[in-house]
Amino acid sequence: MPRFTTRPQLRGDFGMVASTHWLASATGMSVLERGGNAFDAAVAAGFTLQVVEPHLNGPGGEVPVIFQAAGGPPRVLCGQGVAPAAATLEAFSGMDRVPGSGVLAATVPGSFDAWMLLLRDHGTMTVRDVLDHAIGLAERGYPVLDRISAAIAALEPVFTRHWTGSAAVYLPHGRVPAVGTRLRNPALAAAYRRIVTEAESGGGGREARIDAARRSWSQGFVAESVAAFLTTPVPSAEGEPQRGLLTSQDMADWSASYEDPVNVPYGAHTVHKTGPWGQGPSMLQQLRLAEALGTSGEGADFVHRVTEAAKLAFADREAWYGDPDFTDVPLKDLLSAGYAADRAALVDDARASLETRPGSVAGRTPFTPPLYLSGEAPADRTTGEPTVRRGDTCHVDVVDAHGNMVSATPSGGWLTSSPVIPALGFPLGTRAQMFWLDPASPNSLEPGKRPRTTLSPTLVTREDGQAVLAIGTPGGDQQDQWTFTALLRILNGVEDLQEALDAPMFHTNAFPSSFHPRETIPGDLVVEPGLGEETIAELRRRGHRVQLSAPWSLGRLAAVARDPETGELRAAADARGAQGYAAGR
DSSP states (O other): OOOOOSSOOEEESSEEEEESSHHHHHHHHHHHHTTOOHHHHHHHHHHHHHHHOTTTBOTTSBEEEEEEOTTSOEEEEEEOOOOOTTOOTGGGTTOSSOOSSSGGGOOOOOHHHHHHHHHHHHOOSOHHHHHHHHHHHHHHOEEOOHHHHHHHHHHHHHHHHTOHHHHHHHSGGGSOOOTTSEEOOHHHHHHHHHHHHHHHHTOSOHHHHHHHHHHHHHTSHHHHHHHHHTTSOEEOTTSOEEOOOOOHHHHHHOOOEEEOOEEEEETTEEEEEOOTTSSHHHHHHHHHHHHHHTOOSSHHHHHHHHHHHHHHHHHHHHHHOSOTTTSOOOHHHHTSHHHHHHHHTTOOTTSOOOSOOOOOBTTBOOOOOOOEETTTSOOOTTOSSOOGGGOOOOOEEEEETTOOEEEEOOBBOOTTTSOOBTTTTBOOOOGGGGSBSOTTSTTBOOTTOOOOOOOOOEEEEETTSOEEEEEEOOOGGGHHHHHHHHHHHHHTTOOOHHHHHHSOOEEOOOSOOSSTTOEEOTTEEEEOGGGOHHHHHHHHHTTOEEEEOOTTOSOOOEEEEEOTTTOOEEEEEOOTTSOOEEEEO
């Protein structure tokens, strides 16, 4: 395959930020230039993303973070809020799935506390420092991209008829904002300004003020505003009144937390992911399968083996993954080389599988979810995390000269999820839609449980334990397919990050979607035309049901890297979507 890049890979030794929006990357770089470290920069960039990509994430959403402080081990910060205390199976009686929109699907908003905890424990700056850019952009306005305008246009009937709080923010002057105009969110700016004021009025040092900001969110005026908004029924997208389950006590009872990552070795490197409350271990299963299958190179063989491995790994995701605080996930067995070898034997190099085939582990019977075939499930105009063509999630990676490295995938609380709370300027999220309502599922809905999400940042270390790569992408179920493909290219010898990200992408939807209405498309394979006519024809010959996507439409990857020997830093951001950029020097 000829080498091709849309822009140069960045190189330097001071600091690098790569994200899905240039304003977030610029924010992170500004923080580094002012003396902040990678953690300060990631937090500031994360808050900026909430403002400038409101169709992709928001303060009512969540964020998983995987990071390594210089000289320390890789760690995971869980910013995934849990199901409310009232979110029982009985509360959804008469439904076969949790709705994809509306306040019924809200879990505890987790991103604010997670960002603040990361700032307190690993950053150097203040609450004001990291919120300054986000507040300014919300007050003065930020440029409306075509995807924001299109998302608002699709929801205009819902906003005008049912979600008046959303209309007040996203339909200025009663109209869909045109591409290139500026959109403001004064209510969100005021909420963040109040948090800054309350944090600084309490006295104490930097850490005490950050904790005061966390209390303003989870126990103060933010939680009170959420509770007040939910005291009366809230209209769904169809105008049906819904009584939300989330309470201020749910918010007060939860906080972000640290845990060890899950990892597997691959060659001279180790790849680290979140636990099975996210889909991250599915990438690790794919790495084990790639070793067993000898997957490398490009062309039809590469695409076929990666796709067939993904089908097996994601079938196991639905069968076994869930919050390990509530369910026994046999992760050691699932990530073993022996299990991968057994699973790899199911791959037929000559023929694509049209089946969903979870594995049996330690004599246990896997959970098999219902299969809603494409076209058979009910439509939902505001369903969960949209496909990449309509936007989905955000991502940011940061590395500094000290060797601190951060990878984060903020999501949830989209403007399409539920009505904006007028006093706060943002809607709640809908992450509970990822639960199954079948008690046999390891990801069955339970109060206080984390939904098994798709959010999946990645950190890579070398043999001596030092971090060398952070990478990730938006994309729901596709995250650990697109990132896996790029990562496999990098670990197998593609040295230019931009080249690895720009290479043609593909993915499959041949397993239950994580989002309402939970569709499955057997044999599905979505490919970019850049794979080439010969490769695409061969994939069809092997039985893949190929869908040809638009050029440059699959993925919005970002990555940063560090060479511990020389101190050189590198960064790249996917040109797809025309808004992701890297910055650094």
